[in-house]
Amino acid sequence: MxxxxxxxxxxxxxxxxxxxxxxxxxxxxxxxxxxxxxxxxxxxxxxxxxxxxxxxxxxxxxxxxxxxxxxxxxxxxxxxxxxxxxxxxxxxxxxxxxxxxxxxxxxxxxxxxxxxxxxxxxxxxxxSPLLAEQRARGLDVILLDRGYDSSVSGRAPWLLLGAKTLSYAVNMAALRHAHAQGADDVIFTSGDGHVLEGPTSSVLLAHVTDDSGAPVKRLITPNLDSGILPGTTQGALFAAAKDAGWELGYGPVKPEDLRDADAVWLISSIRLLAPVNTIDGREIGTPRVRARLTAELSALLAQTH
Amino acid sequence: MxxxxxxxxxxxxxxxxxxxxxxxxxxxxxxxxxxxxxxxxxxxxxxxxxxxxxxxxxxxxxxxxxxxxxxxxxxxxxxxxxxxxxxxxxxxxxxxxxxxxxxxxxxxxxxxxxxxxxxxxxxxxxxSPLLAEQRARGLDVILLDRGYDSSVSGRAPWLLLGAKTLSYAVNMAALRHAHAQGADDVIFTSGDGHVLEGPTSSVLLAHVTDDSGAPVKRLITPNLDSGILPGTTQGALFAAAKDAGWELGYGPVKPEDLRDADAVWLISSIRLLAPVNTIDGREIGTPRVRARLTAELSALLAQTH
The missing domain is CATH 3.30.470.10 (Aminotransferase class 4, branched-chain amino acid transferase, N-terminal domain)
Structure with missing residues (x-):
């Protein structure tokens, strides 16, 4: 219908x-x-x-x-x-x-x-009922090269990076490539090795301890000038998380930052906050911490409008 | 109609x-x-x-x-x-x-x-009558960065480089960018500085003298593994030109190779062979040689099927 x-x-x-x-x-x-x-x-x-x-x-x-x-x-x-x-x-x-x-x-x-x-x-x-299911069970994700340098966006407006156009064939092909490998979704990286975004989502990562092991609450998303789409849901969550005492940060994010995070999510308007269980087959954080942080941030997101 | x-x-x-x-x-x-x-x-x-x-x-x-x-x-x-x-x-x-x-x-x-x-x-x-007009008067072209490295195509099939998809928003934006600058068309370059193709055409260049000034007949087009579309009209012309005694070459082509050529064309199935008068405001070859070579190659192209 x-x-x-x-x-x-x-x-x-x-x-x-x-x-x-x-x-x-x-x-x-x-x-x-x-x-x-x-x-x-x-x-x-x-x-x-x-x-x-x-x-x-x-x-x-x-x-x-x-x-x-x-x-x-x-x-x-x-x-x-x-x-x-x-x-x-x-x-x-x-x-x-x-x-x-x-x-x-x-x-x-x-x-x-x-x-x-x-x-x-x-x-x-x-x-689609698949989306609630993906939120509940989490995603297996692969990294794929988006081909662009993270610096090209500002100097080449004709590439339409950061615009949400109907020309989504590459986004769809990347998802098919992931599905063919048994993965659920994709995180694009730039030619110069920066984390960008998913084909239909923004990327978010959290740290709950700092390098010395002391507790922190830190949310990070890639910087917009790397040619990604500004995420409306990421933006709404950041505003709510700030009020709830989270520190907020904007990239550059490298693949190793994702692997070192306590949790990683793909976040978008319809699927909302979907935790990433694995990236290229390697587990991110622990199931317990992922589930706790997903519940906490999803509750914050539910309060936004 | x-x-x-x-x-x-x-x-x-x-x-x-x-x-x-x-x-x-x-x-x-x-x-x-x-x-x-x-x-x-x-x-x-x-x-x-x-x-x-x-x-x-x-x-x-x-x-x-x-x-x-x-x-x-x-x-x-x-x-x-x-x-x-x-x-x-x-x-x-x-x-x-x-x-x-x-x-x-x-x-x-x-x-x-x-x-x-x-x-x-x-x-x-x-x-469109514009196309015959462009063939007759030639094109003013600008070089624009396509954002991709010329080497990414082979290792990233999900980028669909070399496939002619309906996702042409970037090609159209590049043409609008050229028109806003008073130019007719675009030649895309790769992030690593190779000549690729036009938004709706292949690129072709000719030399009629070699470095020592001796006469040659040499046609060059960028190599396909740089992620460009294989040009059907370029292919047909190459076959006909070979029979007519032209040497054929495949890139890599650099922007300075275009500037050093005796003639450059954008070639495609509908507009056919359109000579490039200027690139970024700089004249390519001379009007006389451009016109002579365009006439010679257009006659060869007209014999293909």
């Missing part, structure tokens, strides 16, 4: 379309060139989470592509329409906290060739 | 669809993930040129993406249907040789999410 709502000036709240019928022209540059931007976010009890952060990132991605997209107000109305229509058509089972969750995807393409008019829509669908 | 022909087992010659009506589901992974492959080729008097080379490259691209696509026979039938329908609906003016030319695009995506069935179609459309 998928609900589609197209952003259309003739329909202030968005135009609902049948997801089972063709809705896009075959000449849309979203498909012929992967030329467009997107966001994925969770709606809890029909309320989109971190919606300003997602709309802000969508606007930044569109700016990087020199793509004019509808304004935030139009997206918010279409999101509300999609969430309401989905809740009516396909009521979800409440989760362990009594909340219902749905996935909201925002997509804007450069539109049909020659038309100079973007195509924009909101898609509402169910959360 | 665009003609669409979908590859559909129920229609052995392909299913003609109205290009002005929606034909794709909004959940097609071609648009949501840029997850698919394509080819663009010229049909001259309704006969597709180098069609086996294009179908071969399409199959290799699909293999790199682990994507099952229809077989060559199905593509050939759909191409014939599209060329015939287009010629009937929109007769083209003959070119200076009395031939009519149309653009044939082949596209295959991973299909709608969850369906495990690719979407595949052929698109026929007119050749």
């Amino acid at each position: 998928t609900v589609l709502v197209f952003l259309d000036p003739a329909f202030p709240d968005g135009r609902i379309a049948d997801a089972g019928s063709p809705a896009l022209l075959a000449t849309d540059q979203g498909v012929t060139r992967g030329d467009g931007v997107f966001e994925s976010l969770l709606a809890v009890n029909s309320a989109p989470r971190k919606v300003q952060a997602h709309l802000g990132r969508l606007a930044k991605s569109a700016h990087a592509l020199d793509l004019a997209i509808p304004d935030a107000e139009a997206w918010l109305r279409a999101i509300a329409t999609a969430a309401l229509a989905f809740a009516g058509a396909s009521p979800q089972e409440p989760d362990e906290h009594g909340n219902t969750n749905i996935v909201i995807k925002l997509i804007a393409t450069r539109g049909p060739e020659g038309a100079d008019k973007p195509t924009a829509w909101v898609q509402a669908s169910a959360v | 665009t003609v669409l022909v979908f590859l559909d087992p129920a229609f052995p010659d392909g299913r003609i669809a109205d290009a002005g009506s929606p034909a794709l589901l909004a959940t097609d992974q071609g648009v949501t993930r840029g997850d698919g492959v394509f080819e663009s080729l010229l049909a001259v008097n309704s006969a597709p040129r180098k069609v086996q080379a294009h179908l071969g490259r399409l199959a290799k691209s699909a293999h790199a993406l682990d994507l099952a696509i229809p077989d060559a026979e199905a593509w050939l039938r759909a191409i014939a249907t599209a060329a015939l329908a287009f010629a009937g609906a929109s007769p083209q003016e003959p070119d200076e040789h009395g031939n009519t030319n149309i653009v044939i695009k082949l596209i295959a995506t991973r299909g709608p999410e969850g369906a495990d069935k690719p979407t595949a179609w052929v698109q026929a459309s007119a050749v």
